[in-house]
Amino acid sequence: MSALPKEASNKYLRGTYEPVLDESHAADLEVIGEIPKDLAGHFLRIGPNPYFVPDEDKYHIFDGDGMVHSVEFSAGKASYRNKFVDSAGLREEREKGHWIFPGLNMYGELIAKGEMPKSKNTGNTAMVFHQGKLFGLMEGGTPYELSLPSLETVGEHDFDGTLTHNFTAHPKVDAQTGEMMTFGYSPFPPYLTYSVVSPEGKAVHTKEITLPKGIMMHDCAITANYTIFPDLPLVFDFEKLTQGESMIGWDPSNGSRIGIVPRFGDDETIRWFDIEESFLFHVANAFEQGDEVVMQACRSDHGAIETSENRDVREQLGRLHEWRFNMKTGAVSSKRMIDDQYCDFPRILDDLTGYPNRYIYAARFRVNEMATFDAEMKYDNQTGELLIHAFGDNKESGEAVFAPKVGAVDEDDGYVICFVNDADDRSCECHIIDAKNFEAPALAKIKIPVRVPHGFHAAWVPA
């Protein structure tokens, strides 16, 4: 049984965040509008959904068990399914009937008492599809292989024993070579370990990269020839932890720099570029242009894993930003792409990861104390045009995916798909937006028969 009360005091356990405990399946869902007949595949969204909550007040949104929600499209029809990521930790807790693994905000008191907290690999953060396999990911652990369409957890996957480190939630797949670039970070040395996973599914190149301190590194980027690591000052600090503060804090004295390493390079060949004090959770894309490596991301002035009451919330919200790193001269240029729109969860046509892309899609923040998303954005790198698809005052969206049409000619021949929650009655719809007619009403709004709490990242897996 879950320990969750009916009306949770923690903002991440109530309202449109309240976890669901049932796993359901429903076919032939009700639709307003029409599902395009050529749309075939799975829209997937993963997120934290705690089965047991050790301490409601101390619950951190990163703590929850992983749950995947899927909407499968086929021949103009849609079906829905959701399932927990059946992690070893969750299984153990369900067998015992109570929580075992403490949440992040409980670590301080445990360490102060001389106990080392046991962490759970929840697989709650993001998914990647590589060489026919779907993985549920959390940066503190090993990937979980998940099956489609059942969403059953096959088990932890260590790439035939070749994976030797934690695996980021945001590896990058080069669709042209089939390679997957990944990394693991740690509060203890080695702080950063980089791997290339071959198209055959083995980590074939694993190198430790030197960082001055242990940091939280949430994302990376690739280009055709390089892998890019942001070393930004969201630093592990165990002294603060034992004093009851967050174990991950903002320390600008650490500097902000971007490391660019040849795909099969190492600590000797990585080049570091200093940038202004910055934080980014998510990269949109990176690519090479002449001598330059271009990276576009949602940049904020400040980084934290909790919004701070002492700061203007906007300091922690991302805005689309471009850096250009000249690999010949070492020069860096930096510019904000859009001033007045805060956004995150940037996505592109997946197959262009590492190669020049024209369009970026991102979820726009409704800027208030507890930031939610109220619109999806489409940005055009060629014209600088920004289009907004807004959902309305009481609606909340999240990460959208871009699902290309089969036989697409233009980069934006396809559909932008996301969940949209009604904050008043907590009902949920899955919206399909025509990417070429982005500001028009959704082509289809699919009624999800159960509640779908907010989550983290989404994925598109074509049929």
Ligand SMILES: [Fe+2]
């Ligand atoms: Fe993320």
